[in-house]
Amino acid sequence: MSRAVVRLGATLTAAVLLFTSWSVATPGRAVALDPFTGYLMAHFTGESSTGQQIYLAHSTDGLRWTDLNNGAPVLRSTVGTRGVRDPALVRSPAGDRYWIIATDLCIGCGQNWDDAQHNGSRSLVVWESTDLVNWSAPWLLNVAGAIPDGRNAWAPEAIWNPETNDYVLYWATNSSRNGVTKHRIHSARTSTFRSITTAQVYIDRPGSQGIIDTQIVEVPTGVGSYRYVRASGDGQITVEGSNSILGSWTNLGNLSGIGLTGSQVEGPMWMKFNPRNEWALYLDQYASGRGYLPVLTGNPSSTGGYRIAASASYAMGGTRKRHGSILNLTAAEQSRVLGRWGSTVPVNRIQSYNVPDRYVRHADFDVRIDANVSPAQDAQFRLMPGLAGTGTVSFQSVNFPGYYLRHYGFDLRLEADDGTATFAGDASFRQVAGLANPSWTSFQSHNYPDRYIRHYDYLLRLDPINDTQGRGDATFRVTT
Template sequence: MAALRARLSAILVAACLLFTAQVVTAPERAAAADPGYLMAHFIGEGATGQQIYFSHSTDGLHWTDLNGGGAVLRSTVGTRGVRDPALVRSPDGSRYWIIATDLCIDCGQSWDDSTSNGSRNLVVWESKDLVTWSQPWLLNVAGAIPDGRNAWAPEAIWDPETNDYVLYWATNATLNGVLKHRIYYARTTDFRGITTPQLYIDRPGTQGIIDTQIVEEPAGVGTYRYVRASGDGQITLEGSNSILGTWTTIGNLSGIGLTGSQVEGPMWMKFRDRSEWALYLDQYAAGKGYMPVLTTDPSTAGTYRLPASGSYAMGGTKKRHGEILNLTAAEESRVQARFANTAVNRLQSYNFQDRYVRHTNFDVRIDPGVSPAQDAQFRLRSGLAGSGTVSFESVNFPGYFLRHDGSDFQLVHNDGTTAFAEDATFRQVGGLADSAWSSFQSYNHPDRYIRHYAYQLKLAPISTATERSDATFRVTS
């Protein structure tokens, strides 16, 4: 009996230890959850849809719109519209670039125009932290290509063999008597200057190619170091051990029922927690945006499969041709804080209640009947200069904030400096004319408040009843 009790006790202890280990391990995994994924994309046609949008996913399959579903960057150069953004991180993580097609369909351009005489430029933004971006600039990539008529769908990949980027894109040009889209490439270190463009991918005959994206496979996976997927009448898969080396055709996705006439804009994503990839494809023919195709080995065509029904969700906005970045913990924290889904608000004047604060040609005033309505819409962000404060970011010019310059106000692009942050930061206090409303005290000139004077927004000290009324506003939807 004593031996039996000893054996039972040993079994009970072992069971408890096993149970304890399971209980302890699960919370540790949850607490150490990996950061997620960031997608840069556009959402559709028109001046609003053809801008830069961000979405986030914790698992790579279920996506949430950032910034309340609004654009995070707006092009103010070239055609003033952008599509097909590539999101590039430098090898040391100190720089980021977004490179996009300079194209605005249905807002001044038609498809025929953009194909036969489109922009030869790409639009580029740069950032040091993934959240504060430079103003955009134009990079002429197709001007040196004989009969080059446009520049579409840019991508870039770091080449360790030469310590620079291979920047590649599609241009419609005549070569050997055939006019069609081909992929060209150039080298760059900063996306401000490039080497002379060279032909990269040319399909036989009259077959054109517009979209292609390269993924690097880790050592020990697959046959090739690099795999590229291209939209060229099929979704063609090719492999190589060098970015600018010889590429071998692997196959295509017709075996799972997808052709280039149905999908475009291939976009790779590596799941960080397992040896699996998603190849996202834009279902442009059906007007549905992105869907994932899954594979455990990008270099083997037979491993690709369609996702199970209901296994993914793309969020509130349509996701179109872009790029996915696997975030670090620090990047995730910055992105989630900067592009939180802050409400869209207006600032209503207390003593002219039919008028709202708005920007017009980057000047700021109060007006009735604002059109377009977005000129009077702002996101009250956590203050750029300090906690417990607010900054006013424009909805239709993301990255632009209300900033005082002396006594005047303008809508200005955030240059990331301390001076800008302080000039664009305010303390929201009870309304000087009515405590149920709000007034906004300057962060770096605390004796002054936002007020209107002759309908222009000003920063001034407040002493009279009229001035208190002029400095009182309602934050409203």
């Protein structure tokens, strides 16, 4: 998220955005038995209701990423604000259970930044899975309700703590303490992510300096001087080390030496490369809007050895990836994830039968047929399995993943899937033989089967078709 949207002045200095990075829970038995072969990133994409959901991306080398599910969300929140940001993906020590924890926040969906800071949700949104592909319904975990003057709960992270045999869950809450109102990192312990111990202040910077984004990574024995290293957004990207998650931490420096400060980047996200002792610290270039930038190191404890990756060495995929987390995948996990979300539906254009130089396109979210469409992606769609079920198709936009053609008042629009049955019905169509030419195609409405998609004065709408003109207007060709 862009910090330019909201600032807390002296209270938060340069750190005011909701971004969380995620800490990978110690994989335990999964590490001992199954080598890691790939990487899974959970993230969100932006401020829209569709963008503030759970997205996934996959990489085989940790630097070049491919969007999963054709760039559309894989999970949607149906609780709280019905939006989520900053997902943290956690694996159990045995490798047999997973959780996604995220900020309960939907900017622009009835809530603005001032409300979110001072009277936001005190809960996190949680999903649970045993296989990374089948997820429970989400639930709310109230973490900040008992914090005196606690006003929100942002940027959740969790890491397995072998000293207490449970997870340390930590997040940012804006509250007044000792006369200073700002974001501080709080922590609590949990085994199930359904209840927590009493929240405690975990990280509090001096004076009015706030802190929002923190992520901890565990470092193997023999690398550096500390078992745990954390990176935090607190005006700088501050790096600290410790040999105990709940113990004392030592300041190891920041990234200003390589030209990166909290006014430029935020949302630190750790990743260890398979199988070597090298790490990437991904940072969101929020000030320039360029998305994630990997900083590489062979020793997270030594900030003097950090180096910015060459731009040609990494690629972040098609969607903009906002503050998320990366999980190293075993071969079995990778196979399940790619089997569920890895297949790619071809990109198509929809050509008009009776005005063959024109193609279906969206323009300012209205839908029409035009020639010479620019940008070309406005006329590109994926014919997905229908949102309403078997026997139907839905048209997903290529440059607005998660947005579909749907009728509203019989007018065709491009809108974000809101997860409702009404939207699914309005965005689903039966692909039938062309009404004007059976070698072409017509699209019959799922919930108004007497109506078909047709163009009228080049605008697309849903109409009954009763004459030759209508049959031509309602006939199309799906092209690559």
